[in-house]
Amino acid sequence: MALASLNDLVGAFLAPYNLYRVTASSGESGNVSQSLFGVIGHPGNGAPPTPGMAGEVVTPALAGIMPFTNPTGGKKSYLARAIFTALGGTSSAHLHDRLWHNSGIAVTTLTAQTVDSVTWPARDEDGTTNGKGVMIALEVNGATSNGAAINTITVSYTNSDGVSGRTAVIDGLTHSFPASAAFGTWVPFRLQTGDVGVRSIQSITLGTSLGSGTVNLVAYRPLCFEVMNSAYATRPMNFRDTGLPRLYDDTSIFAVLSPESSAAITHFWCNYSIAQA
Amino acid sequence: MTIATIDQFLAGCQQPYAWYVNTQADLNEGAATWHSLIYHRGQPCGAVAPSSGMAGAALTSYAGCLQYDNPVSGNSYLARLTFNGGGTNTFVALFLDRLWHNSGIAVTTTTAQTINSVAWPARDRNGSTDGEGVMVALEVSTATTNGAAVTNCTMSYTNSAGVSGRTATVLIPATAAKGTFCIFRLQSGDYGVQSIQSITLGTSLGGGAVHLVAFRTLAVTGMANAGQSAGLVQDFTDLGLVRCYDNTVPFYVVMAGAAWSTNQRFWGTYTFTHG
Numbered sequence: 001m002a003l004a005s006l007n008d009l010v011g012a013f014l015a016p017y018n019l020y021r022v023t024a025s026s027g028e029s030g031n032v033s034q035s036l037f038g039v040i041g042h043p044g045n046g047a048p049p050t051p052g053m054a055g056e057v058v059t060p061a062l063a064g065i066m067p068f069t070n071p072t073g074g075k076k077s078y079l080a081r082a083i084f085t086a087l088g089g090t091s092s093a094h095l096h097d098r099l100w101h102n103s104g105i106a107v108t109t110l111t112a113q114t115v116d117s118v119t120w121p122a123r124d125e126d127g128t129t130n131g132k133g134v135m136i137a138l139e140v141n142g143a144t145s146n147g148a149a150i151n152t153i154t155v156s157y158t159n160s161d162g163v164s165g166r167t168a169v170i171d172g173l174t175h176s177f178p179a180s181a182a183f184g185t186w187v188p189f190r191l192q193t194g195d196v197g198v199r200s201i202q203s204i205t206l207g208t209s210l211g212s213g214t215v216n217l218v219a220y221r222p223l224c225f226e227v228m229n230s231a232y233a234t235r236p237m238n239f240r241d242t243g244l245p246r247l248y249d250d251t252s253i254f255a256v257l258s259p260e261s262s263a264a265i266t267h268f269w270c271n272y273s274i275a276q277a
Numbered sequence: 278m279t280i281a282t283i284d285q286f287l288a289g290c291q292q293p294y295a296w297y298v299n300t301q302a303d304l305n306e307g308a309a310t311w312h313s314l315i316y317h318r319g320q321p322c323g324a325v326a327p328s329s330g331m332a333g334a335a336l337t338s339y340a341g342c343l344q345y346d347n348p349v350s351g352n353s354y355l356a357r358l359t360f361n362g363g364g365t366n367t368f369v370a371l372f373l374d375r376l377w378h379n380s381g382i383a384v385t386t387t388t389a390q391t392i393n394s395v396a397w398p399a400r401d402r403n404g405s406t407d408g409e410g411v412m413v414a415l416e417v418s419t420a421t422t423n424g425a426a427v428t429n430c431t432m433s434y435t436n437s438a439g440v441s442g443r444t445a446t447v448l449i450p451a452t453a454a455k456g457t458f459c460i461f462r463l464q465s466g467d468y469g470v471q472s473i474q475s476i477t478l479g480t481s482l483g484g485g486a487v488h489l490v491a492f493r494t495l496a497v498t499g500m501a502n503a504g505q506s507a508g509l510v511q512d513f514t515d516l517g518l519v520r521c522y523d524n525t526v527p528f529y530v531v532m533a534g535a536a537w538s539t540n541q542r543f544w545g546t547y548t549f550t551h552g
Contacts, residue, residue, distance in 0.1 A: 007283055010518065011279065016517045016519055017402075042412055044465040067409075080514075083497045240514075269369065269371075271497040
């Protein structure tokens with residue numbers, strides 16, 4: 001069974017969820033994203049991951065992740081609507097499915113550090129472990145002390161087609177790792193040309209010391225985003241706007257905010273609904 | 278019965294309720310602070326402060342909150358919501374169900390004060406008393422006189438999974454105006470409050486009167502840009518056909534982009550469908 005008509009949608013809405021985060025930006029300069037996973041609010045915040053370099057599969061049981069009820073009776077889940085608000089400045093808000101994360105990256109080691117990630121959960125675009133549509137980012141859970149932005153970070157990975165030896169980069173062309181990155185800083189990697197997803201991570205190379213602090217890798221599947229064009233822009237997104245992305249069992253939703261400037265963003269609120277049919 | 282088709286949705290739509298508020302100068306608020314509209318003048322609005330004692334009262338209605346009528350049969354769903362306002366400010370607005378509130382908190386006592394809240398009504402996210410998705414705020418009914426923000430106020434609660442001994446935190450602004458609505462941040466891992474055991478202000482509020490309010494968020498709306506043309510109209514595809522349980526007590530909480538001017542006007546409509 002699946003959503004095949006507007007009637008199906010009418011009968012499929014679950015009660016909406018609310019995600020509220022009090023302080024949603026780190027004061028970094030514009031175009032530096034902020035993961036809201038560890039920020040206080042409702043639900044309670046997540047704690048910095050500690051599973052080690054090979055990481056762990058993330059499920060809704062993890063503190064900081066939104067609740068999710070797996071459908072029964074052959075039904076499927078879809079992100080049916082969302083509305084985002086925040087105070088302070090123009091930004092874009094993103095909802096992601098957090099598939100995997102790790103810990104233990106040595107922030108002063110410049111050479112390759114083995115990751116050899118455990119198998120992703122079956123939550124890529126197709127509901128498999130292949131990694132189609134799965135992206136990776138570096139998340140800061142303890143502020144770093146690098147005096148200048150860093151553009152030398154690489155990850156060796158296997159792509160969603162199963163081809164190993166691929167290189168993802170933070171090299172300044174799309175994103176830089178900012179100087180003295182604040183807690184929550186979120187820096188996506190750019191995949192090697194031609195790739196559409198990551199199946200597994202073999203190693204990470206910082207290239208330049210971060211000085212101190214704590215960073216971890218996160219594998220995630222983007223679900224939706226909305227641009228908030230001014231403080232409190234609250235354009236509601238319905239099913240036509242979300243595109244009804246499929247949510248697989250144990251989808252682990254969290255939010256990332258991308259402010260346009262260094263203006264502090266506070267009181268981020270996301271109200272969204274899942275449809276199951 | 279439940280609404281499962283467009284035809285049922287249309288057949289069940291009720292007449293819209295309308296409301297308006299014209300804020301009073303003594304209830305104006307600064308920017309970036311949640312503010313309850315129930316104490317302002319308007320239709321309905323104009324609520325008096327709760328007086329239900331420390332254990333509070335499970336609410337089935339409250340004078341000054343918005344109108345709600347139980348369905349004759351079947352369920353009730355939020356079908357449509359409009360929100361607008363005048364002036365030059367921007368606002369976020371939360372359309373809430375007020376489940377419970379209390380009174381009697383001693384504003385100069387800095388140690389733990391027993392609450393032991395009575396059971397919530399069965400109106401959490403799942404229509405139960407467990408408290409999934411239920412949030413709690415400290416609402417001001419008489420302005421406080423604390424000269425600086427209070428950052429060490431905590432609430433001891435039982436979460437929606439029934440685990441007691443949880444601690445929520447909140448920031449109370451300096452000289453919080455009547456209507457200030459300070460939302461507690463839950464302990465890591467929690468997604469709702471089932472009951473409240475105590476509150477510890479931590480720092481004296483000097484004077485005034487405050488209350489705890491348990492609520493469920495039904496919808497988020499607002500004015501994206503200043504001016505009367507910037508309000509939002511949301512239909513059921515925007516709202517998600519939110520289930521509203523019997524004896525829902527709707528009210529609005531808003532947050533402004535800048536400090537309010539006197540006579541800030543808000544208005545809107547809300548519509549339910551029954552089936």
